[in-house]
Amino acid sequence: MxxxxxxxxxxxxxxxxxxxxxxxxxxxxxxxxxxxxxxxxxxxxxxxxxxxxxxxxxxxxxxxxxxxxxxxxxxxxxxxxxxxxxxxxxxxxxxxxxxxxxxxxxxxxxxxxxxxxxxxxxxxxxxxxxxxxxxxxxxxxxxxxxxxxxxxxxxxPGLAALYYQLQMDLFWTTLTAWLHMLALADANGIKPSEITPYAAGTLGGMGQFLDFYTPRIEAGRHSGDVERISMAVASLDHVVHTTRDSGVDPALPAAVLETFRRGAAEGYEEDSLTRLVEVFGGGAA
Ligand code: NDP
Missing domain, CATH: 3.40.50.720 (NAD(P)-binding Rossmann-like Domain)
Structure with a gap:
């Protein structure tokens, strides 16, 4: 070898x-x-x-x-x-x-x-x-x-690289979200070891969301019966303000908030957040 x-x-x-x-x-x-x-x-x-x-x-x-x-x-x-x-x-x-x-x-x-x-x-x-x-x-x-x-x-030959990059798309953005969470926690006197168990709990439960939404996305069903983009905009706006008030760089949640707002502006305010697959340019509908 x-x-x-x-x-x-x-x-x-x-x-x-x-x-x-x-x-x-x-x-x-x-x-x-x-x-x-x-x-x-x-x-x-x-x-x-x-x-x-x-x-x-x-x-x-x-x-x-x-x-x-x-x-x-x-x-x-x-x-x-x-x-x-x-x-x-x-x-x-x-x-x-x-x-x-x-x-x-x-x-x-x-x-x-x-x-x-x-x-x-x-x-x-x-x-x-x-x-x-x-x-x-x-x-x-x-x-x-x-x-x-x-x-x-x-x-x-490109398939392994494609699957790998798909996983990296998820991995890097998720890991960075955690790092941002740690910065926000730190600015408020909360140590990584105090907040990370909560982060792990949230990430651990993520599989249930994915299982619930995947068949709906494949069926093109984005009804806002569980959550709506309008709610997500309001919720993430609170995160951005909490971040700013704490003196932490809000660029990361603000960029995500921007995509939520784009979804709303395109007429999907009452739809589930899953509509963003299309807003991003995917064809899952
Ligand atoms: P590094 O970038 O640390 O090492 C890569 C190797 O590439 C080194 O041996 C380096 O040589 C060589 N290299 C880079 N540029 C040149 C060049 N122009 N000419 C000759 N040699 C070059 O990467 P890792 O070992 O961390 O990762 C290797 C691959 O695995 C990467 O593609 C990475 O994305 C992937 N990967 C990494 C993971 C990780 O956790 N590290 C996890 C999963 C995948 P030199 O020692 O001389 O600099």
Whole structure:
């Protein structure tokens, strides 16, 4: 097994393969990041060509696809016959282009979107989205399972990246909402450890909302029988004012309030907040 890219994720991946008894070859632009894995038994490749030659399966864990080109383009002649398991995050379009680029150099490409931080690498309870040739995924599924559980999304190389970016859309905005909540709490003398149990309770209950609203959204039903956009506007306006009164930056809730107001201005004041899927430009109706 070859691992190229030894940020926190690549190092965890190299470690998981060592733990599973694989012979691991590693390469990283900043060579010293390989030291710990080498001390545990990994082989440090002196060049990218050497890393590619060492194994058929090459895991890439780089910041994005631009980094992949920066690393592999100069060594492209050594790509023939390799299987690139590209676990670097990027857009669906860039991952599709990456798969075409790999094929041009005689390599096969699986796209992956890892849904855990480094601490979860090696744990089957976390999943990685994969897409690309099904035969390739099935042939190497056991090797991939050393890292995390697997969730194969389909042949289109962009699909794993798309599912990953969908999850990131939710993840980053939710995490930031929590950080904003902590700032507002702190400005009012409430410690993170005092408010976070309430945050966890709210987030834990979110699944029920999603289950309740999903079939209604798919059926195009946005009736305001449970909540209405007009109520949400008033409620979030209170949050924005509480934030301002506390001397905390209100930009985040104010931006959300703006989208609620847009929904109201487009004539959906009496509808459920779910109408925002359309206001955002989605076609779920
Ligand atoms: P980092 O950005 O810390 O590390 C990425 C690696 O990319 C490093 O080895 C770095 O080399 C290399 N790199 C970046 N640019 C270049 C370049 N131009 N030329 C050569 N090498 C380059 O990322 P992580 O390890 O945290 O994550 C790796 C991937 O996994 C990312 O796509 C990330 O989005 C994704 N991911 C990360 C998670 C996390 O919690 N960290 C969770 C899930 C997915 P060097 O050491 O020399 O700088």
């Amino acid at each position: 070859t691992v190229i890219g030894l940020g926190p994720m690549g190092r965890a991946m190299g470690g998981a393969y060592l733990d599973a008894g694989y012979r691991v070859t590693v390469w990283n632009r900043t060579a010293s990041r390989a030291d710990e894995l080498v001390a545990r038994g990994a082989v440090r490749a002196a060049t990218v060509e050497e890393a590619l030659a060492a194994n058929e399966v090459v895991v890439l864990s780089l910041t994005g696809y631009a980094a992949m080109y920066a690393v592999l383009e100069p060594a492209a002649a050594a790509l023939e016959g390799r299987v690139l398991v590209n676990l670097s995050s990027d857009t669906p379009e860039n991952t599709r282009a990456g798969a075409v680029w790999a094929a041009r150099h005689g390599a096969r490409h699986l796209t992956g979107g890892v849904q855990t931080p480094p601490s979860g690498i090696g744990s089957p309870e976390f999943d990685t989205f994969y897409s690309g040739p099904r035969d390739l995924f099935e042939r190497y599924e056991d090797v991939l399972k050393v890292l995390t559980g697997t969730d194969y999304r389909g042949e289109d």
